[in-house]
Amino acid sequence: KQIAKIAVLSGDYIGPEIMKAGLEVLAAVSQNTGFNYQINPVAFGGEAIDKYSDPLPDDTLKTCQQSDAVLLAAIGGPNWDQAPKRPEDGLLEIRQKLSLFSNIRPTHISTAMQPYSPIKIGQPVDFVIIRELTSGIYFEKPRMKNANEAVDTMRYNKKEIQRVAKVAFDMAQRRKKHVTLVDKANVLATSKFWREVVSKVAQDYPDVTYDTSYVDAMAMKIISEPEKFDVILTENLFGDILSDEAAQITGSLGTIPSMSTGQTGPALYEPIHGSAPDIAGKNIADPISMIKSVAMILEHSFDHYDLAEKINSAIDQTIQAKIMTPDLGGESTTAEVTEKIINSIQESSEEYVTNNV
Amino acid sequence: KQIAKIAVLSGDYIGPEIMKAGLEVLAAVSQNTGFNYQINPVAFGGEAIDKYSDPLPDDTLKTCQQSDAVLLAAIGGPNWDQAPKRPEDGLLEIRQKLSLFSNIRPTHISTAMQPYSPIKIGQPVDFVIIRELTSGIYFEKPRMKNANEAVDTMRYNKKEIQRVAKVAFDMAQRRKKHVTLVDKANVLATSKFWREVVSKVAQDYPDVTYDTSYVDAMAMKIISEPEKFDVILTENLFGDILSDEAAQITGSLGTIPSMSTGQTGPALYEPIHGSAPDIAGKNIADPISMIKSVAMILEHSFDHYDLAEKINSAIDQTIQAKIMTPDLGGESTTAEVTEKIINSIQESSEEYVTNNV
Ligand SMILES: CC(C)[C@H](C(=O)O)[C@@H](O)C(=O)O
Ligand SMILES: CC(C)[C@H](C(=O)O)[C@@H](O)C(=O)O
Numbered sequence: 001k002q003i004a005k006i007a008v009l010s011g012d013y014i015g016p017e018i019m020k021a022g023l024e025v026l027a028a029v030s031q032n033t034g035f036n037y038q039i040n041p042v043a044f045g046g047e048a049i050d051k052y053s054d055p056l057p058d059d060t061l062k063t064c065q066q067s068d069a070v071l072l073a074a075i076g077g078p079n080w081d082q083a084p085k086r087p088e089d090g091l092l093e094i095r096q097k098l099s100l101f102s103n104i105r106p107t108h109i110s111t112a113m114q115p116y117s118p119i120k121i122g123q124p125v126d127f128v129i130i131r132e133l134t135s136g137i138y139f140e141k142p143r144m145k146n147a148n149e150a151v152d153t154m155r156y157n158k159k160e161i162q163r164v165a166k167v168a169f170d171m172a173q174r175r176k177k178h179v180t181l182v183d184k185a186n187v188l189a190t191s192k193f194w195r196e197v198v199s200k201v202a203q204d205y206p207d208v209t210y211d212t213s214y215v216d217a218m219a220m221k222i223i224s225e226p227e228k229f230d231v232i233l234t235e236n237l238f239g240d241i242l243s244d245e246a247a248q249i250t251g252s253l254g255t256i257p258s259m260s261t262g263q264t265g266p267a268l269y270e271p272i273h274g275s276a277p278d279i280a281g282k283n284i285a286d287p288i289s290m291i292k293s294v295a296m297i298l299e300h301s302f303d304h305y306d307l308a309e310k311i312n313s314a315i316d317q318t319i320q321a322k323i324m325t326p327d328l329g330g331e332s333t334t335a336e337v338t339e340k341i342i343n344s345i346q347e348s349s350e351e352y353v354t355n356n357v
Numbered sequence: 358k359q360i361a362k363i364a365v366l367s368g369d370y371i372g373p374e375i376m377k378a379g380l381e382v383l384a385a386v387s388q389n390t391g392f393n394y395q396i397n398p399v400a401f402g403g404e405a406i407d408k409y410s411d412p413l414p415d416d417t418l419k420t421c422q423q424s425d426a427v428l429l430a431a432i433g434g435p436n437w438d439q440a441p442k443r444p445e446d447g448l449l450e451i452r453q454k455l456s457l458f459s460n461i462r463p464t465h466i467s468t469a470m471q472p473y474s475p476i477k478i479g480q481p482v483d484f485v486i487i488r489e490l491t492s493g494i495y496f497e498k499p500r501m502k503n504a505n506e507a508v509d510t511m512r513y514n515k516k517e518i519q520r521v522a523k524v525a526f527d528m529a530q531r532r533k534k535h536v537t538l539v540d541k542a543n544v545l546a547t548s549k550f551w552r553e554v555v556s557k558v559a560q561d562y563p564d565v566t567y568d569t570s571y572v573d574a575m576a577m578k579i580i581s582e583p584e585k586f587d588v589i590l591t592e593n594l595f596g597d598i599l600s601d602e603a604a605q606i607t608g609s610l611g612t613i614p615s616m617s618t619g620q621t622g623p624a625l626y627e628p629i630h631g632s633a634p635d636i637a638g639k640n641i642a643d644p645i646s647m648i649k650s651v652a653m654i655l656e657h658s659f660d661h662y663d664l665a666e667k668i669n670s671a672i673d674q675t676i677q678a679k680i681m682t683p684d685l686g687g688e689s690t691t692a693e694v695t696e697k698i699i700n701s702i703q704e705s706s707e708e709y710v711t712n713n714v
Contacts, residue, residue, distance in 0.1 A: 150550035157506040193507035219602035245576035
């Protein structure tokens with residue numbers, strides 16, 4: 001059997017703490033399963049600026065390109081705010097260099113998590129935001145600033161929209177079979193263009209229903225009727241704003257993973273939160289977002305849905321047992337939460353072995 | 358004494374229903390107060406397209422320009438979606454023609470409203486969003502779309518930022534003395550420029566504290582810590598998204614007014630919601646957003662804070678008495694809510710007269 005190659009980018013501040021937790025869980029869940037992997041740790045973000053004056057050194061990029069998947073913890077911090085190339089620039093660059101044009105953000109509020117949500121939820125919430133990640137106002141030119149004015153450019157071509165739309169409709173086919181395109185087509189030319197292109201892609205998916213929503217209206221609906229959605233497709237900037245809003249309704253950013261993919265090459269998995277300098281080194285960072293990123297890597301890059309399931313139910317058990325870090329109102333440490341998750345995984349594996357003897 | 362001139366744009370679908378309610382309350386609250394006004398009803402939006410093939414006819418614009426304030430209900434609807442100039446285009450045009458560069462959106466969750474909020478609120482919420490309204494990606498060129506690509510342009514010059522920043526800092530001086538600029542300065546050139554210009558304006562207001570937040574982070578904080586903010590300043594597109602999100606946490610869009618102002622000339626007051634074709638003609642539209650717009654007009658265009666206060670406390674009493682339209686879970690009609698508000702106003706006026714005999 002082939003060995004799965006995973007590039008590991010631990011990053012800054014709480015990054016290494018939660019990466020350690022994620023890798024421990026990966027080791028535990030893969031034991032005796034036939035899933036074999038090899039990790040390649042490389043420098044990225046602030047750490048890489050300190051060592052190589054570059055948030056994305058060539059060697060790091062090469063390692064990522066030669067891996068089957070990339071696992072990233074979190075980068076950035078006040079130390080590098082004045083750097084000519086900041087850690088965030090490395091993030092934008094790795095997205096572009098690996099052509100990771102679709103960013104996939106699940107918003108799932110399990111029964112175990114409902115009490116921790118800041119919104120009053122009536123029904124289970126389970127939707128996914130697909131954000132275009134390598135074009136639009138984040139990357140296009142002209143971009144300029146002088147003493148009197150500044151300009152940014154939002155541009156999209158047909159191909160950029162088509163490929164990410166396909167990701168959304170493919171995903172909807174495996175889920176609740178509905179896609180909602182979010183735009184500002186009552187004002188923006190790019191939004192009108194998105195509507196044109198996406199409605200054509202939709203015709204290739206007769207089993208998937210399709211509608212559209214303005215971005216301002218969607219900012220409301222994420223709060224008032226999050227249970228109504230399945231796959232939400234949108235451009236880069238709107239996706240940035242809405243996916244963070246969606247993360248917030250789950251209760252803690254510390255629990256949300258994400259995945260970014262291209263057409264070929266490795267996908268990248270990372271928690272959606274930052275490097276949290278204020279709580280670094282205190283052993284209180286929530287490891288769940290990282291551990292869920294590990295679950296996503298197993299499911300999506302290595303087709304091990306079984307192992308992802310094991311991790312996710314171990315997380316639910318841990319929350320139900322109130323073994324939680326302070327972001328969820330608990331008093332447990334990063335290490336304690338991780339240990340409990342690993343124990344739950346091992347118990348479920350033993351049960352499994354026993355049941356199948 | 359001079360007579361206040363108010364241009365009245367009732368608009369489409371529920372527009373005329375709620376405008377009627379607003380004008381009845383205006384009549385009731387001004388009685389025997391020395392506040393004299395005259396209303397000039399003019400066509401706008403879909404109504405104006407039907408009559409004059411133009412959502413903003415010249416006569417309507419002229420009446421607005423010659424008034425001391427403009428009261429607008431709601432416009433738009435499926436009838437005019439294919440019109441060459443849609444009702445929404447009229448809205449963008451009136452903003453530009455009247456130079457209404459700052460849009461002011463209060464988010465206030467009174468104790469009476471707390472049970473209707475979709476979020477779990479610990480503390481009272483009271484902040485204001487100041488949205489730049491006549492520039493940015495809504496209006497700038499190039500804007501184009503062909504068969505293969507589309508472009509929009511986000512541009513700001515110094516003057517456009519300075520004038521709206523001053524509105525924000527002036528407002529903060531009359532409130533809790535804090536301004537938060539919302540931007541995406543880790544990516545956009547226009548956002549970096551906003552930071553430069555606004556931080557200079559801030560120096561003229563030593564009594565106002567000032568900080569900044571990224572727009573994605575703010576989309577989260579509006580849900581997780583709305584009690585922390587005072588005045589939120591932001592550019593046009595971010596303001597569109599965040600102000601609707603903020604409206605949602607109050608429980609019903611049907612209760613939120615807004616105000617748009619320029620340097621000189623009339624300000625425009627309107628509910629933040631649309632024309633709600635689905636509930637038009639049923640006598641169930643919530644009139645509160647319109648009635649609060651009337652309160653704002655009295656306070657801000659005519660310096661009658663006393664009358665605004667009377668309206669707002671009558672609204673709170675009405676909600677506490679559970680006289681509410683269906684959007685707030687009530688069973689009362691538009692007319693019943695309006696009548697109860699008018700009764701509360703009249704009772705408080707009588708008390709006042711009695712106490713002062
Ligand atoms: C750090 C920043 C450039 C980045 C973005 O805006 O894409 C972040 O907010 C994210 O969503 O991953
Ligand atoms: C109708 C639309 C053009 C408008 C806007 O985006 O400004 C609306 O959403 C608003 O916020 O007043």
